[in-house]
Amino acid sequence: MEFVKEFATFLHQKGIIKFGDFTLASGKKSSYYVDLRLVPSYPHEFRKMVKYLENEIAQNIGLDKFDSIVSVPTGGLVIASALAIETVKPLIYVRSKPKDYGTSKSVEGKIHDGMQVVMIDDVATTGGSVVNAIKSLKEVNISIKDAYVIVNRMEGADEALEELGVKMHSILNILQITEALHEQNLIDDNTLDKVKKQIDK
Numbered sequence: 001m002e003f004v005k006e007f008a009t010f011l012h013q014k015g016i017i018k019f020g021d022f023t024l025a026s027g028k029k030s031s032y033y034v035d036l037r038l039v040p041s042y043p044h045e046f047r048k049m050v051k052y053l054e055n056e057i058a059q060n061i062g063l064d065k066f067d068s069i070v071s072v073p074t075g076g077l078v079i080a081s082a083l084a085i086e087t088v089k090p091l092i093y094v095r096s097k098p099k100d101y102g103t104s105k106s107v108e109g110k111i112h113d114g115m116q117v118v119m120i121d122d123v124a125t126t127g128g129s130v131v132n133a134i135k136s137l138k139e140v141n142i143s144i145k146d147a148y149v150i151v152n153r154m155e156g157a158d159e160a161l162e163e164l165g166v167k168m169h170s171i172l173n174i175l176q177i178t179e180a181l182h183e184q185n186l187i188d189d190n191t192l193d194k195v196k197k198q199i200d201k
C-alpha cells in the first residue's frame with residue numbers, strides 16, 4: 001500500500017491526475033484524466049514505477065513464462081520500452097491501424113507462430129484499445145493471457161478482456177488513488193464522489 005499512497009501523491013503533486021471536463025479515447029466524458037505521458041519527465045519516479053511493474057509481473061506470472069512484452073502506442077509503449085530494457089525481454093507493439101505504406105504491418109517487431117506475450121498499457125478505461133490489439137495479435141497466432149496497466153479506471157476493461165480470455169492486472173486503480181488523495185485532504189468530498197460515479201459508468 002505504501003507505493004500506492006506515494007505514487008498517488010506524486011500524480012497529484014505534478015498535475016498528472018487532473019480534475020475537470022475531459023473527453024476520452026472511447027468518446028466517453030470524464031470528470032478526471034490521468035496523463036501518465038508526463039511520468040517519464042520525472043525519471044526517478046518513472047524508474048520506480050517500471051521497477052514496481054517488473055516486480056508485479058515477476059511475482060504473478062514469472063518473467064520466464066512469456067516470450068515478449070507487447071504494447072500499444074503511444075502512452076503504453078514508452079512504459080513497455082523501459083520495462084523491456086529493465087527485464088531484457090523482447091518487445092513488440094501493435095498499431096491501432098496497419099501502416100498504409102512501407103511494410104503495411106500492424107504488429108511491429110519479431111514475431112513467431114504460437115508465441116506468448118504479456119500486454120502493457122498505461123491506462124485502461126473501456127479496454128477498447130487493448131482489445132483491438134489483442135484481436136490483431138490473435139490474427140497472427142500470438143497468445144496472450146495477461147495484460148498489465150498502471151492505472152485501471154474501472155470502467156469495463158476487466159470484463160472486456162475477460163471475454164477474450166485475458167486477465168487485466170493493474171498497479172493501481174482509480175479508487176485507491178483518489179481515496180489516498182482524499183485521506184490527505186488533497187481532494188474534497190465532491191471530487192471523490194464524481195470519481196466514484198464515473199466507475200462502471
Ligand SMILES: O=P(O)(O)OC[C@H]1O[C@H](OP(=O)(O)OP(=O)(O)O)[C@H](O)[C@@H]1O
Nearest residue numbers: 025026073074075124125126127128129
Ligand atoms: O481503455 P480505453 O477506453 O481504450 O482507453 C485507454 C486508452 O486510451 C489512451 O490512449 P490514447 O488513445 O489516448 O492514445 P495515446 O496513448 O497515443 O495518447 C490510453 O493510453 C489507453 O491506451
Ligand SMILES: O=C(O)c1cc(=O)[nH]c(=O)[nH]1
Nearest residue numbers: 024025033034035123125
Ligand atoms: O480513456 C482514456 O482515453 C484515458 C483516460 C485517462 O485517464 N488517461 C488517459 O491517458 N486516457
